[in-house]
Structures are given as C-alpha cells and as structure tokens.
Amino acid sequence: MELQPGREALVRVAVATLWSAPEAVRPIDRPALAACTDIPAWISGMDTDQQVGDCVLSQLLLGERVLVTELRPGGWAHVVALEQPAAKLDPRGYPGWLPVDHLAPAAPVTGAEPLVVDATVTALHTAPGGAVAVPDVVLGTRLTPAGPAADGWRPVHAAGHADPLWVPTGHLAPVPTMPPSAGEVLTVAQRLLDVVYIWGGVSAHGIDCSGLVHLAWRRFGVVLPRDADDQAVATTPVPLGAERPGDLYFFARPGRKIHHIGIVTAEPRPGDDRRMLHACYRRRRVLEEPLPAERIATLVGAHRV
Template identity: 80%
Template structure:
C-alpha cells in the first residue's frame, strides 16, 4: 500500500529525521536519509557547526505516527508528527519533511498494549540472538509485543516487517498506568548524560535541550510538546525557590521567546545556587551543572509537569 496524503503512516526506521525542506539537506546528511538510517554515523561525520544547522527540525522514533500531507515524485513526504505537539506551528503536530521510504502505512489498531524500549539503545534481531535487522532503536520507542518471551528475548511487531523481530527482554518495559514521579523522569534523563548536542535531535545519539525533556517524559508515555516555548505553555509555573528535582527551568532574553530549557537536579540552595541537567548548545553535550551567571541572568521561571 502506498502513502496517501490525508492518511496516517508510521516511521519504519529506528530514528527518522524531520527536515525543514528537501532542498535544505546537505551532503553530510546522507546516512540520515537512507532507508536504513545510520544516526551514529551521521553524527560522527558532522563538524561542530554542522551539528547545529537549522535544517533539522526534529526526529521521530520507530513506530511513531505521522499524518501525511504531501508525497512528492522525488521521494519526499511532508508530514505532521502528531505525537510531537507544536501548537504555534500546527495544532495537529510538528510539520516537516522526510524521505517517503522511511515510512510505512499505519497498521489497523488491534488493541495491543505497547511496550517501551528502556535501554538507551538496542537493536531488533531476526531471531533470539540472531542477526541484527534494525540497529539503533532507542530509549522511548514504543513496540507492540508479538508473543511471550523466550530465553530472555521478546518478539515485537515492527513497521515494515511482516515477521516479528526480537530484542532482549531486559531492554523493554511496560508503560506505567500512573504518571511517573519527577524522580523517575530525572533518572531517565540522567542516563543521557554526555550525549552529543544536535539541533533538532531527539535520540540517544544526539539531542537538543527540549528534545531531552520530550524524550525523558516520552519514556513513560507522557506526551510533551517538542519545543521549549510550547513546553512552557504546557506545564505549571512555580515560584522560584519552590522547584524540586525533576521540575523544569526556562530561559529567555529580555523581550524574546523562551530559547532554552533544563531539568532541575537539586533544590535551590541559600544564595540562589541552582543546578540542572540540560543539553548544552555551547558545550555540545548533555551535562549537569550549577547554573552559571549568564544562565541565571536569563532564567525566567521554573515549571512542573
């Protein structure tokens, strides 16, 4: 079945990148455009300037739903990422372009309760301990179980594959019925320390500040918006001083919209010392640190999910 505008599809690669336009992609982006993406290879091939190019809008995970709005003859599809709220861009979700062969028609809803990848990175295999079919499946990816575990491996359904694929049972977790605690979300985000900063990134291979927050909550089935200013609108403001680990710090310059977000990692100390975990544009990685003076100067609020 071919993709059709007006109908939903799902991502069939481990991580798909959402682009500003087909014409915006660069030669260095080739590993991210393939029918079997190589996101680690793509990131390792970029220099520090290319890592923050604004041609990348976001990323989508295996099985993530999109609404197809256009399919071009040259193999590109315009989609709305309906699982990544972006109210200021489109009330339906985050819009952008990706290669059409990274999508598969959406399967009929079958009532299967999804599970979620809890390993930072994993791979899907043809059989228990068999050859890798789909590498680079990351934390937060939802997969439908295809049967009981066998010898420590679990079969799952994967878009674009007729037969079940397998991954270690220890790499999967059930989605919780109740909202996660802030401590649980922070613990997931802490596992992404030292991940490279990539503008628009939402993966364990490269991530940006709002992507880190989106992915940490996504691991528990909580759908937060994709961008920091929308995340501020979707969360509850606190009086500065009332924040606790797992809450969020937001940053903006005078008269400008919010441009940065971090996750609170400690209660504020006397004197106003504050700490956060964030994907840092300047240091090009995820790190935990005390807020330096220039961050304190642009801190505009603390919020709670």
C-alpha cells in the same frame, strides 16, 4: 497499501530526521537519509557547526505516527508528527519533510498493551540472538508485543516488517499506566549525560535541550510538546525557590521568547545555587552543572509537569 496524502503512516527506521525542506539537506546528511538510517555515523561525521544546522527540525522514533500531507516526486513526504505537539506551527503536530523510504502505511491497532524501550540503545533482531534487522533503536521507542517472551527475548511488531522481530527482554518495559514521579523522569534523563548536542535531536545518539525533556517524559508515556516555548505553556509554573528535582527551568532574553530549557537536579540553596541537567548548545553535549551567571541572568521561571 501505499502512502497517501490525508492518511496516517508510521516511521519504519529507528530514528527518522524531520527536515525543513528536501532542498535543505546537505551532503553530510547522507547517512541520515539512507533507507536504513545510520544516525551514529551521521553525527560522528559532522563538525560542531554542522551539528546545529537549522535544516533539522526534529526527529521521530520507530513506530511514531505521522499524518502524510503531501507526496513529492523524488521520494519525499511532507508530514505532521502527531505525537510531537507544536501548537504554534500546526495544531495537529510538528510539520516537516521525511524521505518516503522512512515511512510505512499505518497498520491496524492490535489492542495489545505496548512496550517501551528502556535500554539507552538496542536493536531488533530477526530471531532470538539472530541477525540485526533494525539497528540503533533508542530509549523511549514504543513497540507492540507479538507474543510471549522466550529465552530472554521478546517478539515485537515493527512498522515496515511483516514478521515479528526480537528484542532482549531486559531492554523493554511496560508503558506505565500512572504518571511517573519527577524523580523517575530525572533518573532516565541522567542516563543521557554526555550525549552529543544536535539541533533538532530527539534520541540517545544526539539531542537538543527540548528534545531531552520530550524524550525523558516520553519514556513514561507522557506526551509533551517538542519545543521549549510550547513546553512552558503545557506545564505549571512554580515559584522560584520552590522548585524540586525533576522540575523544569526556562530561559529567555528580555523581550524574547523562551529559547532554552533544563531539568532541575537539586533544590536551590541560599545564594541562588541552582543546578540543572540540560543539552548545552555551547558545550555541545548533555551535562549537569550549577547555573552559571549568564544562565541566571536569563532564568524566567520554573515549571512542573
């Protein structure tokens, strides 16, 4: 089966980058465009200005569903990322461009209960302890089991691979059937401390502020929108002063839309001593810190998922 406009497809690489246009990619982006992407090499090769280039819209994880809307000569597909809500852009999901090589036709749903990658980064192997078939698979990736575990390894189905691949059993967890507690989500997000800030990033290799929130909840099977302003609409406001660890802080300048989001890490103290975990554009990494004065000045609310 081939990719066709109007049909769904699946991401077949560990992390696929969603681009604003094929013409927007830069020479530095070559590792992110390869048939087997090397996202760590891509990130390490960029300077701080290139890390925030607006050519990157978002990222998609192995097995993520997209709707193909256009195929362009030269090996590009315009898609809608169905698991990344973006109501202001497209009611179906987040739109953008991917290399055709990063997609595989959607396979029939097996009905097996999915698993989720709980390791920060892992790899899929051709056999237990065998060669790496898909490197750099990240936290929050969903996989379909292909049989029982054996000797500490679990076989899984992966998009674009006919034969089952193998993952260390300890790197997987069942997708929860009940909503997670805020504390559970915060614990997952804290594992991404010091990850590099990448505009549009949604992975343990590089991430942005709303990507951190999206990915932390995705680990538990909860789908939140991709962008901070949409995340505000999808969550419930709580009075400032009543926020708890795991809630969300939103930030906006006067008269402007929300531009930043962080995860509350402590109950507020007298004197407005608030703390959050966030992917910080200014310091180009994920960090946990008290809100500095310039953040307090743009704090517009706290919300709860």
